[in-house]
Amino acid sequence: MAVFSSPSSSSTTFSGCLEQKLWLKWQRTWMPQLKVVFPMDFLEKGIFGSNFAMLGLGDIVLPGVFIALLLRYDVSKGTNSNFYFYIGFISYILGLGMTIGVLTIFNAAQPALLYLVPTCVGIPFIAALLKGDFNDMFCVR
DSSP: OOOOOSHHHHHHHHHHHHHHHHHHHHHTOOOOOOEEEEETTHHHHGGGOSOEEEEETHHHHHHHHHHHHHHHHHHHTTOSOOHHHHHHHHHHHHHHHHHHHHHHHHOSOOOTHHHHHHHHHHHHHHHHHHHTOHHHHHOOO
16 A cells, blocks of 8 residues: 655656556556546547547546645645645646647557656656755655
8 A cells, every 4th residue: 555645755656657557568468457538539529529538547646646745745834825736737737738749749649657757746846946845845754
């Protein structure tokens, strides 16, 4: 059972899941997974679309845990600002946008974590460095 108590433990797990996902793709093994499937041509054909895209549950839950821990960090600082939560949420949207963009441009499936891990972990990491909160946010206690 994984216990996420800080952004550092969550980001390490998040990165490890990306490594495992890429390893399994390379090994070409099949594993059952939970997924969300939605039509990519929804605007043209509605719910009867025939071109589907898949987003794995790990692509939703793991970033959500990390973003929730960023909110927890914001609250623990005692300020009324949710700066890191908003940075994390915007970086998640940016990572999903990059995933969809690459999927559309190259017309090939891409693991979403390949784009979500660098954006969701990297952008708050850089923001914490610039604001001087890095040691406080990513230290293990």
